[in-house]
Amino acid sequence: MDETLIEKIYEAAFIPERWNDVLQKLADVSGGVSAAVIVYNGLIQPRWRSTPLIDEVLTGYCTSDAWKVSELTPYMLNVPPAAFFYDADYFPGEVLSRDLMRAPLKALGIGNQLGTLMRMPTGENVCITIELSVNSTRPGNQLMDGLAGLRPHLARTGLMAARLGLERAQAAVSVLASMGLPAAVLAQNGRVLAANTLLESANGSVIFTAMGKLALRHRAANMLFQEGLSQAARNTVVRSIPVRSDGGNAPCIVHILPITGAAHDIFDNAATAVVITPVNGANAPDTVMLHGLFDLTPAEARLAQHLVEGRSTGGAADALGVSITTIRSQLSAIFSKTGTKRQSELTSLLSSLGSIKGGEGSKPRSG
Template identity: 35%
Template sequence: MTDALVDRIYEASLVPEHWPCLLEDLACLSGSVGGVMFATDTGTLTRWTAAATTRQMVVAYTENSDVPPNDRPRFLRRRNYLGFLREIDFLPPGHLDHDPIQLWLRTWGLGWQCGTMIPMPSGELVIMSFDRPYERGPHAASLMPRLDALRPHLARAAMIAARLGLERARTAVATLEALGLPAAVLDGAGRALAVNGLVAGTPEMLTGAYGRLRLNHPPADALLREALGAGWIGGAVRSVALPSSGTRSASIVHVLPLCREAQDVLGGATLVVLTHLKADANIPDAALLPGLFDLTPREADIVVGLAAGHSLHDSAAAAGLTVATARSYLESIFRKTGTHRQGQLVALVKGRSGIQGEARPDPA
């Protein structure tokens, strides 16, 4: 059984969709009913995969804003133990008496966990955690050596998968450089894993502390951070607009998950590609706007109307919308494009310098 598991561990490092079934078998080995593996540098589950038996629970945890914060990774990291531990082994005495995570797990019929933490070269941590029903009591200490015997193989498999992901990242940015596009691959904290040579000469992209890549426009940079925090989940693609200024032209930063499968926790990262907008007095194409700015078709209609010089009232009428609905769409458009006024929005989509000076109310 152990030899077969070792073989499957290394297979999963190359074929990430094998992880869920492997986690289920490892759960059985430890007297658990399911498990999860996630990569993080903050304790947040941004990239994860889980056994089918606990997947619904993990989805609920990641998507429910009412879930209590989980401080277990912090205590596990503090122990710095190269093996599997039960929560009763690494949490402070009396902590479980008021632990909100255990109370939340009990709503799912669970309540006891064991896990391990594997440091990665990128600075991230890979955490594997296995869940046991509350009614059965804590994991038996005698079962931890079974998982410990496999941990060196799990650690090596994680390193292999991460290395493959890094090579894939380097290939991606090199290919985009040949196409004349500045590009970088970032981890969840915004640190650059791979950057092509065009980024250094791009005023839109700057390197900050700890190797983090940032955009040279605070509202756009805030949108990039938001995309890095949530864009990987579900494989969503985002676009972030940067208006023109005295040192840069208007541009779009496309944010794409760089992963082969949804289960590619260890090789997953985010590809950031910059494209410039050509200054143009023409009205933007409604078919092009959704791809550039993540707009809905109705939002694109509003932008086209405003760019044509129409008021919001007339743009709404042309799109078959009420003014109240159009205003709601406009607020969403502002958020997606990082603009605050209609004049700034029109200047952005036409690739021209934004309007400077006092903010004035835009005509309705």
């Protein structure tokens, strides 16, 4: 996928008007005719952005009762997708046939859709759709793999979209406060330029160090945090770091996001944003969230689930139907992505984030 698209995705994290550019670019690289992002939050009316072609149809969907009676979103919540999907492969035929959006979209020359749903640790669900021409054929594996690579970036930006309401942020401090989450923006040298009071009174996981910089109290997590800050300041590498419950502090996830492109205008040339999301039992990471937050592949996330449930590597290999060599390779990748070095440390870390629920009904591609 085009690297400039990833940069645009992170611009949209802080300048929500850029979602329109991201969605158009997403449609273009996918051979689609339109795209949309919809943020669901319980029974509250969804928020959305879309390319012009479907804006009127999507506005009608989100401002009427149509979204409440749609069967597609409940199906995605019950059978969480671990990657982008082609609607005809993912949804049962009878569910698609009853979809109220089918007819108005078909009138615009739209046939099938690509899509994904990403659960935010704060409770919202962010849906991305890409609409295909009625004359389009099923996309190939190369495109679907490319979209899978974009999904973790979209998940992190989706978190910001869910909190900022897809409305323009006027200044760094007001942006951070409006998130309702502990957050800060950092200069390229790691110095804190602005932080909200939620970060200053965070649950003990974050500490301010000499020269106005940030660190995590948990040693292993802080090593990964400092490495992530260094990488993000140089390029668009991003990290999501789990911080386990320790000494009375609640578990949380620390996200490091690069501030790119025009977002520098809002954040006065800041290089990085740090956002902390709490984790609780009600919204604990499942295999799908492990995939989205920590960049674990679906196969790695399933292995992590089996290990947390108490299986040995041999038992996990039997349960997953793969060789022990494959398991060891996947485990090595998991260690690297979570900043752990031993299986006991990994299971302790993930267990402290809450119960890991299964989310494999969609049968995502392995890898």
